[in-house]
Amino acid sequence: MSLTVTNIMSIDLEEWFVVEIFSARIDRSAWPGLPARVEDMTYMILDLLESRHVRATFFILGWVADRYPKLIAEIKAAGHEIACHSYWHRRVDRITPDEFREDTRLALDAIERACGVRPVGYRAPSFSINYRNTWALDILAELGLQYDSSIFPVKHDIYGDPGAPQRLVKLRVAGGRSLYEIPASTVRVFGRNLPIAGGGYLRHSPYWYSSMMIRRLNREGWPAVVYVHPWEFDTSQPKVDGLSARDHFRQYSSIRNFRVKFERLLDEFRFTTALEFLDRAQKRPIGFDRPSQQPSYPH
Numbered sequence: 001m002s003l004t005v006t007n008i009m010s011i012d013l014e015e016w017f018v019v020e021i022f023s024a025r026i027d028r029s030a031w032p033g034l035p036a037r038v039e040d041m042t043y044m045i046l047d048l049l050e051s052r053h054v055r056a057t058f059f060i061l062g063w064v065a066d067r068y069p070k071l072i073a074e075i076k077a078a079g080h081e082i083a084c085h086s087y088w089h090r091r092v093d094r095i096t097p098d099e100f101r102e103d104t105r106l107a108l109d110a111i112e113r114a115c116g117v118r119p120v121g122y123r124a125p126s127f128s129i130n131y132r133n134t135w136a137l138d139i140l141a142e143l144g145l146q147y148d149s150s151i152f153p154v155k156h157d158i159y160g161d162p163g164a165p166q167r168l169v170k171l172r173v174a175g176g177r178s179l180y181e182i183p184a185s186t187v188r189v190f191g192r193n194l195p196i197a198g199g200g201y202l203r204h205s206p207y208w209y210s211s212m213m214i215r216r217l218n219r220e221g222w223p224a225v226v227y228v229h230p231w232e233f234d235t236s237q238p239k240v241d242g243l244s245a246r247d248h249f250r251q252y253s254s255i256r257n258f259r260v261k262f263e264r265l266l267d268e269f270r271f272t273t274a275l276e277f278l279d280r281a282q283k284r285p286i287g288f289d290r291p292s293q294q295p296s297y298p299h
Contacts, residue, residue, distance in 0.1 A: 005218040008182070008225045009056040009271035010083075010149070010198075011045060012123065013064055013075075014038065016231035018089040020126045020158055021247045022240060028088060031063070035238050038064060039071055041230035046078060048259075052266040055079050057274040059123040059149070059227075062087030062107030069114035076115040081273035083121035084108055084145075091128040092136050092150070101139050108143065121274055123227075124150035127184060130161035137181075138174035147180040147278055149225065154186055154195045162193055167222055168281055182274055185225045187213050198227035203254040207261050214269060223277060226265065233259050 015038045017026050026034070049056055058075050060082065065072050076082050086092075087107035092100055104122070112118045122145050129136045129150040140148055153164040166188070169181045186193035195201045196213040214224040231237055235256055243251065 004270070005221065005223055006270040006272045006277070007197075007214065007218070007223040008274050008277050009049075009054055010123070010225065010227045010274060011042075011056055011058045012085055012227055012229045013042060013058050013060040014085060014089060014229060014231075015061075015064065016234065016237050018061065018063075018125075019229075019231075019251065020091065021243065021251060023091075025240060025242070028063075032067075036067075037234050037237060038230050039068055041234050042071060042075070044233060044259075045228075045230060046075065046080075048263060048266065049080070050078065054266055054271045055081070055273050055276070056271065057081040057083050057121060059083045059085035059121070060107075060111050060119075061085045061089055062103075062110035063089070065107070065110040065114040072111065072114035073116075076117055081121065081275045082111060082115055082117045082119050083123065083149075083274065084111060084119040085123050086125050089125040091126050092124045093128045093130065093133050097135050097139060100136055101143070104139065104143055118144070120144070120146040122148050122150065124148075127152040127159040130159070131163065137171060137179055138177075141173045141177040141179045142175065145179065147182055147274065149182040149184070149274060151181055152184040152186075152195065154184075154193050156195075166193060168278075180278055182225060182278065184227070185214075185217060187216055197224040199229065199232070200250055200254075202226065202228070202261070203232055203258050204249075207264055210261070210265070211268060214265075218269075224269075225274075226271070228258075228262065233262070 017034050058080050084107050087103045122140050127150055151164045152160050153162055153166050154160040155162045166186050171179050171181055173179050185197045186195050202210055217224050
């Protein structure tokens with residue numbers, strides 16, 4: 001396939017204070033009293049997408065949907081896909097199956113109340129589904145989700161499953177159901193999967209590198225899964241004291257120029273929603289099946 005491949009644009013819609021590096025410092029009971037930034041940043045992103053006629057997938061935190069239902073309704077009205085990013089932004093690998101089921105139900109209900117759409121796509125906080133907790137995929141299918149985008153086939157100190165599939169895969173899960181996995185984008189170089197096109201990897205990398213890697217994926221016939229967060233555009237994001245140098249870099253660095261980089265991506269590449277990509281992909285044979293009792297993914 002040529003460079004006419006249409007990539008996937010996704011927005012993880014969350015407030016700045018829910019990220020994993022703050023989880024031990026900011027209790028969720030304090031969230032309502034913290035400076036709210038997500039509305040302004042999301043409207044800015046919506047304007048950028050609209051100016052390029054791009055439709056994206058918004059993985060929405062249920063807590064945000066409950067606090068800003070008008071924002072969620074406007075995202076839907078603008079033609080973007082409405083998807084789920086959990087309710088409380090709790091890592092899936094640190095909660096029980098019952099807690100995960102309840103959190104996901106809460107999120108789906110909150111999002112549906114806000115905009116009238118019940119999501120069919122899910123992305124876990126911090127990409128926290130991996131080979132150790134594949135039960136989460138069974139629960140997602142049980143709750144009516146059609147696809148997941150929570151697997152990151154890399155080695156990382158917070159998340160990752162380097163042995164997981166790098167491309168779209170169809171999974172057979174409990175109850176005879178199936179679920180598609182749309183993993184975060186990686187490129188294999190010298191025997192390692194290198195992450196590209198999202199979050200800190202997109203924000204900190206020089207633009208030429210991100211563009212080159214996306215083009216490499218497109219030449220192979222695959223879309224890049226681009227993901228960004230509203231707080232990554234926020235040059236006035238509140239600062240939390242006491243972070244390690246590494247965490248400070250991860251959270252605050254490269255924000256000043258991120259909007260320019262994002263606009264260049266929108267201008268250079270074609271984008272669509274995850275659901276639209278999946279609808280197109282289902283028209284041709286793809287993927288593998290994973291028996292629900294297996295603790296790992298097909299290789």
